[in-house]
Amino acid sequence: MPEFILEADTVEFSYPDGTRALQGVFMRIPRGAKVAVLGSNGAGKTTLFLHFNGILRPAGGRVRFDGREVRYDHRSLMQLRKNVGIVFQDPDSQLFSASVFQEISFGPLNLGLPREEVRRRVEEAMQATEITGLKDKPTHLLSYGQKKRVSIADILAMEPAVIICDEPTAWLDPKHAEQVMELFKRINNGGTTVILSTHDVDMAYSWADYIFIMMHGTVIGEGTPEEVFQDGELLFRADLARPRLVETWAQLRNKGLLPADLPLPRSWTELFELVPTRRAPGTGGPAPVYVLDREGTPACAACSARRR
Ligand SMILES: Nc1ncnc2c1ncn2[C@@H]1O[C@H](COP(=O)(O)OP(=O)(O)OP(=O)(O)O)[C@@H](O)[C@H]1O
Ligand SMILES: [Mg+2]
Incomplete structure (x- = not known):
């Protein structure tokens, strides 16, 4: 089994308007780790995450899952997305169904799982994110924080090998933010690799096993939380405060x-x-x-x- 479950190898990407969002990103995600990606607004975190499950395709370099280079035909992408689930930064771009229950069951149903298994997964995901009481509510009527938790439940119910969560605690109240981070810890204890982006250095320090720091479309530093947050020069360059x-x-x-x-x-x-x-x-x-x-x-x- 390869040591790194996901790898970005000198990935380049520009948006159609010419913005060079990724400029040779090199990032290797250790299997089974809790990984935090830090970096100021526009550093390229979301763009990189969208490469990790094939939504975006690199203009240069390559992405590997489980040691194999990602391919972009329909079948390979479906397989990749079964293994790598993304919780989007903005829940409105992820949620679409009529009710919370329908929303969360959509993914597992489309994996072709038996109805009982779908029900079990949806119930478990709702319990884990504390949204069982909202199961019949239309998603468009939820508060932002509730939507965020539904979008996390969406991905949990798919039970992927890697969960990527783009700013999981943004807009959550302190209690739910702490709960979500505990939840990611538990999921990780079960063997799932968890990657998240955040601007919260305190949370990254106490939660992550390994940290990457991005700036202007590249990785400018990486290491354990102790290594990264004792590197004053790196923090200064990345415009990050010490926890x-x-x-x-x-x-x-x-x-x-x-x-x-x-x-x-x-x-x-x-x-x-x-x-x-x-x-x-x-x-x-x-x-x-x-x-x-x-x-x-x-x-x-x-x-x-x-x-x-
Ligand atoms: N759809 C798009 N079209 C054009 N440029 C884009 C698009 N999406 C992102 N960008 C640009 O790409 C760069 C990287 O953006 P990205 O969203 O990946 O950063 P980020 O690190 O996730 O930032 P944030 O912390 O604000 O979420 C930025 O300069 C941004 O303006
Ligand atoms: Mg982002």
Whole structure:
């Protein structure tokens, strides 16, 4: 089995108006990984994703799935799309059916699956995305966040080997954004490779196994979250901020509150476990340790730990 499930090998692509959206993209997606693609608006993330399931065809270079070069005849594309499902950035360009249930069942029905199997998949996908209560509602009457969850359920019900999700948490409220990311973690635990694009560096840092950074139609950096987010020059070039957790860790280290040789924590809980407890002068209790909160202002670490 090839180590990389999807590969873009020096992919070039221009839109009909002449925009050179991809300029020699080289990206190899490790099988079974949780991959985040970061990059500012217009970097080429969506254009690349559309190449991964054959909606767009490279003008130069090639795309490989499971080690084999993608072919563009009808049969090969159908096969590819069964294996690589995309949740579009804009749910309105994905949803079309009358009701939520019909919408989600459309894909599995067209795979020729038995009705019982279709029903099982649709029910499971609706439960996973918490939209069971909306099953009879016409999709065009849903809120944007609800549509986004239906479009994720759409792809879940296809049970592909790779799920690509273009900005999964955009427009979701914090609770549903967290739920969706947990859902992608669970799906990934079941063996599915998950690729997503995002502008949320905090989420990418805590969720992904591997990160690619795109800019002007190329990949300008890649690595584990720890590698990528400690590369100040790369972040500067890509116009990306450091995740709050990494920033807080760096500040605590610089102030001598953490030993310099400790590894970078991946969660707030891990960070707080690293912070030594000290007595506040005159109180007998532990001294408050201040960290940067969501707005970048110092807040009590213990209180933030309880909040999260
Ligand atoms: N249909 C189109 N016709 C012409 N140019 C396009 C089209 N779609 C995208 N582009 C251009 O291609 C480039 C890459 O766009 P793309 O949508 O892939 O970026 P992105 O990284 O997904 O950005 P965002 O973070 O805003 O979603 C941009 O310069 C964009 O203006
Ligand atoms: Mg995009």
